[in-house]
Amino acid sequence: MKIKILSLAISAVLLTGCGGSDKKSTPTLVQSVFEIQPVMTVTGKEDSPSAVVINANKVPAGTEAIVLELVDQPTLGEISGVYPNLSYVPVADQFGDDTFSFKLKKGTKESSTVKVNITLAAVNDAPVITGTPAAAVQANETYHFAAAASDIDSEQLSFSIDNKPDWATFDTVTGVLSGMPSNQHAGTTSGIVIRVSDGELEAALPAFNVDVIAQSIFEVEPEITVNGTEDNPLTIGISANQVPDGDEAVVVELLNQPTLGQVTGVYPALTYSPAINQFGDDTFSFKLKKGSKESSTVKVNITLAAVNDAPVITGTPAATVQANETYHFAAAASDIDSQQLSFSIDNKPDWATFDTVTGVLSGMPSNQHAGKTSGIVIRVSDGEFEAALPAFDIEVIAVSWVKLGDLPGFEGSHLSVQSTGDDLYAVTHNFAIASAMLCASAEPSAPRLSYWDIAQNNWQELSSPQSSRYYYQAELVDKKLYLFGGTEACSSGANAQANMEVYDTQEKTWLTFAAPTFAPFSNPLQASCSFNGEVIAFSKNGQQQRLNRLNTVDNSWQATELPESLNEIQHCFSKGDALFVIQRQDEQLLLSQFDTTTQSVLNSELIPDFAAGVYYDTTLTGNKLYLLSAKNFVQFDFDLMQWKTLSANPFAVEVQDTTSYYLRDFKTVAYGNTLLSVGGAYTNYYGKAIYQYIPQ
Incomplete structure (x- = not known):
């Protein structure tokens, strides 16, 4: 830096006394002393000496030399020189305000203390840059050089470069030159110059060269990105940009398998097979090896687009x-x-x-x-x-059979049913109090009368008869229900009931009339049916069978003894003007037409596939007669005069453990051209179900 010497003249003023009037004045004595200004001011620049010239207004008389005595030293620089010329030399890179003080001496005389104020203006310094960059780098290895730069003025610095290598990057903020050259960059980049500037002044490193030394190595892309679709294999090319010299085969080393599929294959192509119905992002990584050389890790990013699958x-x-x-x-x-x-x-x-x-x-x-x-x-x-x-x-x-409904409540004991059209009437006791096991202790009780609208499956309880009655029979004739026979109580030996009760289904009232007795152990009823407006009842007193006829006009009964040669009558029914009966002959059953006038059988037909002694019931619908037991079901067609075996009711048998129990005491009634099987009992409980036969 060029140094300029600045001179400053300091003048001292000598004050003397004077007068302005014509009066006689007293002369002033001049003393032999220093006269000098108490404060001096000097201005200069950072890093440049400043001249300080001291001029006293008056010095004492005498031949002695004037000596300068520093009272206080400056802090930012040093004072040198002799009176009257001093030099202030600031310390390097110092600026701002400084001060020092002195006295002048001559012989025994000295001046008062003089203070010198100095102001140093700042001057910009050029930055400094240092560093020794490496002159060579191996291909596929990292080159890194950071220039060190500073500026005493603490100003912001920026870097620049001349002849930057193509394979490198340069940071103008940090001055870092870095990069990883490949074998294709082999050779020397010359005359590289890195500079630093504070915006006004700059500094530069000496020009240098960087030599890239080629290597026999793998050069691979660090990442491979491929796209595919769900459920479809994907071929991935993994060829290296450069492969090391040598005859060895290039081997693929999988570092990790993908999560959504599997990778197979050999260099230079792999096959990615996604798992079924997988889609989304997946990844795996690998290295290439040849002899002792291996590549850096390559990451493969896979995106599988979803594909709609068939349900x-x-x-x-x-x-x-x-x-x-x-x-x-x-x-x-x-x-x-x-x-x-x-x-x-x-x-x-x-x-x-x-x-x-x-x-x-x-x-x-x-x-x-x-x-x-x-x-x-x-x-x-x-x-x-x-x-x-x-x-x-x-x-x-x-x-052939379906369940149509149930008897109401707990009804089912001592059951008698009659039907007409869609109407069914059931006369019955509650089996909870009048079952076979409880009969001996049952209190005298009248049976209940219930009406069932078959089409609507709706039960309605009607008014009950007045008399207590068990083991009775009921027949429906011209909209009137005739209830007759039975005993006054359920227990064996109970008195026979000696009346008949008649229910008018239109008036919904009961009337009572005298009637013969029909008890289980005295003149028991064997069969009853309606015939030509009458009620026909066959009974048996001892070995003597009787024909009992009820005149429904005057409600009177007439009994006639039947020939002893007549087989036991078990059922009866009317067809037009003819009365038919079912007879038992030894272990067989006969269908016979019965003449009520002569009390004789006109003709008989053997009933096939039906054993006597088994509980059964009969019903006529149209021109077809049905005989139903728990095991057998036969039909007689009066038009064809033929018998036909039908499918028995599958609900009439119940298996408990290994024992089969068969339904008995059920009643059959006509319903249109079909047959209903109502109620009944198994060995240990009553059944409430109503089943319908459906002709095929």
């Missing part, structure tokens, strides 16, 4: 269903894409309904639907794809 539907529908039973099949469907599914059906059975939301096929066919519905196909769709079950058939198997 899946499963299930095995039942191939048959019995009429009057519920058919239910729910197809199970799923979709890995969790989309909303809808169902459809081809060739739906007429008797069934199909839910397009749940895929449920259900319904209750009747006998009229008997037969097979073929080629039924249930499908499921996600709106784009669909799946279907294999085509299937459903065969409706007609059934």
